[in-house]
Amino acid sequence: MQNSSRQIKIGGIISYIAITFSIVSGLIYTPWMMSIIGQADYGLYTLATSLVTMVTIDLGLSQAVTRFVSKYRAENDIESINKFLGIVYKLFIMLSLIFLILLIFVYLNVDRIFLKLNNEEIEKVKILLSIAGFYAVVSFPFNTLDGLIVSGERFIFQKSIDLLSKVLNIVLMVIALKAGKGLFSLVIVNAIVGIFIIGIKLYYLCKNNSQKIEWNYFDSRMVKKIFSFSIWVMVITISQRLILSITPSILGITSGSKEIAIFSIAMTIEGYVWTFSSVFGGMFLPKVSRMIYGENANLSDLQALMIKVGRIQLLSLSAIISIFLVAGKDFIINWLGNDFENSFYITVLMILPGLITVPQSIGSTALTASNNVKYNAFSKIVVAVISICLSYFLSLKYGAIGSGIAIFIGNLIGSVIIQNIIYIKVLKIDIWIFFKECHLSMLFPFIIVILTGILLNYFIKEIEWINTIFKVLTLLLVYGLSSFLTTMNSYEKGLISELLKGKIN
Numbered sequence: 001m002q003n004s005s006r007q008i009k010i011g012g013i014i015s016y017i018a019i020t021f022s023i024v025s026g027l028i029y030t031p032w033m034m035s036i037i038g039q040a041d042y043g044l045y046t047l048a049t050s051l052v053t054m055v056t057i058d059l060g061l062s063q064a065v066t067r068f069v070s071k072y073r074a075e076n077d078i079e080s081i082n083k084f085l086g087i088v089y090k091l092f093i094m095l096s097l098i099f100l101i102l103l104i105f106v107y108l109n110v111d112r113i114f115l116k117l118n119n120e121e122i123e124k125v126k127i128l129l130s131i132a133g134f135y136a137v138v139s140f141p142f143n144t145l146d147g148l149i150v151s152g153e154r155f156i157f158q159k160s161i162d163l164l165s166k167v168l169n170i171v172l173m174v175i176a177l178k179a180g181k182g183l184f185s186l187v188i189v190n191a192i193v194g195i196f197i198i199g200i201k202l203y204y205l206c207k208n209n210s211q212k213i214e215w216n217y218f219d220s221r222m223v224k225k226i227f228s229f230s231i232w233v234m235v236i237t238i239s240q241r242l243i244l245s246i247t248p249s250i251l252g253i254t255s256g257s258k259e260i261a262i263f264s265i266a267m268t269i270e271g272y273v274w275t276f277s278s279v280f281g282g283m284f285l286p287k288v289s290r291m292i293y294g295e296n297a298n299l300s301d302l303q304a305l306m307i308k309v310g311r312i313q314l315l316s317l318s319a320i321i322s323i324f325l326v327a328g329k330d331f332i333i334n335w336l337g338n339d340f341e342n343s344f345y346i347t348v349l350m351i352l353p354g355l356i357t358v359p360q361s362i363g364s365t366a367l368t369a370s371n372n373v374k375y376n377a378f379s380k381i382v383v384a385v386i387s388i389c390l391s392y393f394l395s396l397k398y399g400a401i402g403s404g405i406a407i408f409i410g411n412l413i414g415s416v417i418i419q420n421i422i423y424i425k426v427l428k429i430d431i432w433i434f435f436k437e438c439h440l441s442m443l444f445p446f447i448i449v450i451l452t453g454i455l456l457n458y459f460i461k462e463i464e465w466i467n468t469i470f471k472v473l474t475l476l477l478v479y480g481l482s483s484f485l486t487t488m489n490s491y492e493k494g495l496i497s498e499l500l501k502g503k504i505n
Contacts, residue, residue, distance in 0.1 A: 011155025018163035019276045025170045026268070031336055033173070034261075037183045039339075043248075043257035044121055045186055046264040047114075048128035050245040055102045056136045061088055061095075064230040065147025067368055073152075085144070086214035087222055092141040099140065103133040114252045121257065128187055135191035145201040157204060161197060168193045233368075235377040239384035243410070247403050250391050255399045258339075263400040265336065266346035273320055273351045274358065302366055303429055310359035310438045311492065315483060317358050318446045321351055323475045326453025330468040346404030353411035356420075359438050363423045375422045383414030445482040452478050 034042050065088060072080045106113075107129050111122045149158045169189060176185035244267055251259045324331075329344040336343070367376050387410030394402030423429040453475055460467050484493065 011159045014156065014159035014163060016276070018159065018166055019272065021163065022166050023272050023276075025166075026272070027335060029170055029174065030265075030268070033177060033186075034336070036177050037186075039261045040121070040257045041124065041183045043260035043264065044117075044124050045128060045183060046260055046267075047248050047252055047257075048125050049132055049187070050248045051106060051125075051129060052103070052132045052136050053245045055106060055133075056099045056140060061091060061226070061230050062143040062147055063233045063368065064088065064226055065144045066150050067229060068226070069147060069152075070150075070369070082212050082214045083217045083219065084222065084226075086217040087219070088144060088226065089141065089213060089215070090218075091223075091226075092144060096137050096140045100133075100137045103129070103137065107133070114249075117252065117257070124183065127184055131184065131187040131191060135187070135194060139194055139198060142198045142201070145198070145205060148205055149201065152208075154208070161200060164200075165193055165197045168196070229371060229373060232374040232377040236373070236380045239377070239380035243384055243387045243407060246388060247391055247407070250388070251395055251400060251403060254392065254395045259395070259399040262340055262343050263346060263403055265332070265340055265343040266350060266400070266404065269332075269343070269347045270350040273317070273324075273347075274354060276316060276320060302362070302427065303434070306360065306362040306366075306429065307434055307437045308491070309362050310434065311442065311489075312495075313361065314355075314359040314438050314442055315488070315492065317354060318442060319449075319476065319479045319483075321355060322446045322449035322479065323453070323472060324348070324351070326450060326457060327468060327471045327475065330463045330471070333463050334465050334468050342399075342401050346400055349404040349408035350411075353408065353416055355439075357411070357415045360419070360423065360434070363427060363429060364419075366427055367422070372426055375426055376419075379414045379418045379422060381414075382418055383410040386410035386413060442483070442487045444486050445479050448482045449475050449479045 037045070065085075068084050069081055072078070072084070107126055110125050110129065111117075111119075114122070114125070117125065146158065172189045172193065173186060176189055181188075247263060247267075248260045251263055325348065328347065329341065332340055332344045332347075364376055367373055387407045390406030390409060391403040394406050396402070398405070420431050424431050453471065456471050456474065460471065484496075488496075
């Protein structure tokens with residue numbers, strides 16, 4: 001348990017380093033990259049990668065690997081792990097062949113799907129789709145590797161490899177673009193780095209993992225058990241991917257490539273915010289599994305863990321969202337110009353529901369660990385149906401902002417209202433105590449930052465980098481001081497003390 005906590009803490013720190021690198025490099029790299037390939041080509045790149053993402057859905061098998069291996073390890077059942085892996089690898093290979101057929105079909109019908117694109121844009125999308133699609137099919141069976149790494153709670157290695165992947169992608173893409181390789185080098189570099197990272201993970205697991213795959217084993221009952229879990233994870237995955245991955249396609253039909261680019265910037269920033277604030281959420285599945293299936297199973301600790309982790313996530317998320325609300329527009333205009341001002345409003349609509357949903361990630365993890373994932377699926381279906389239907393109709397008149405409004409409404413109804421009802425009814429969580437201990441007790445710094453930001457915007461009206469940086473640093477200092485003095489408890493202050501001293505236990 002002590003090693004588990006250390007892995008989570010150090011893994012979290014490495015994650016924050018990786019995210020910070022992504023954000024900082026993205027601030028510099030993205031506008032430079034767009035100046036090289038152009039706004040329209042950036043929209044086409046987003047469109048092609050979203051198409052591949054939509055097609056290559058793993059039916060929930062990746063999360064099934066994490067869940068079942070974590071469960072069997074909590075029960076000390078190594079034989080079941082070996083048998084499980086023998087079945088799941090065969091399923092992944094079969095799905096790869098199916099995805100190849102689907103991608104070929106999409107490739108042959110690109111011109112019939114995206115009527116707003118001209119002939120030159122259609123040809124570019126086809127080339128991008130060919131490269132990205134080939135890599136997706138080849139790499140797909142190796143999606144199981146992360147499940148094995150996470151279930152073994154090897155978070156330091158996992159997060160270090162994620163950081164290496166980000167660094168290599170940026171460095172090689174810059175080299176390729178400076179060498180004049182253009183738009184297509186983006187997907188080529190991503191494929192090369194991806195295959196390299198897969199090789200490192202394979203080598204690590206061969207050296208450090210005692211599991212042996214029983215390739216000849218097959219049990220229809222286990223297959224049924226796998227799919228009874230993974231089918232609901234698939235529904236969640238499809239719903240979540242449809243919301244963001246299909247929106248560029250909807251905008252391609254209703255609005256054109258410029259609106260896709262505007263939305264894609266908002267989608268990128270939303271991804272940074274979500275990743276930064278949800279660092280710890282995915283690391284707790286093995287621990288929650290021990291609470292449910294282990295020898296010392298204790299469900300009464302679940303709410304305490306949910307509050308403990310939720311407060312840490314809310315600390316970072318509140319800082320990001322409050323500062324972005326008052327300084328985000330200046331930041332985007334400085335970064336990409338006035339043409340992308342609408343990206344600010346879309347980003348705000350996409351990140352606001354996260355103030356409720358992200359700190360509750362342990363609840364979602366508990367539903368997965370206890371095989372109640374179907375309830376998660378139901379809420380995500382509601383989000384997807386509302387978001388996609390409204391997105392089409394609203395984007396006809398309002399473009400990318402219409403899609404942002406649709407996603408906000410979908411998340412408010414599905415991810416906030418319905419999901420909290422599920423936590424109350426299924427997990428028996430006292431959600432009001434959760435909100436009291438997390439949101440109400442930590443509201444003061446959020447309000448102080450908003451009021452301070454409004455005051456700064458009143459006196460500093462010129463949109464320049466120096467002014468924006470001054471605002472952000474000032475607001476960050478205000479949030480940090482007000483949080484430390486008024487809201488943080490002894491455990492949270494202890495984490496900061498450990499970090500500053502360089503001693504992580």
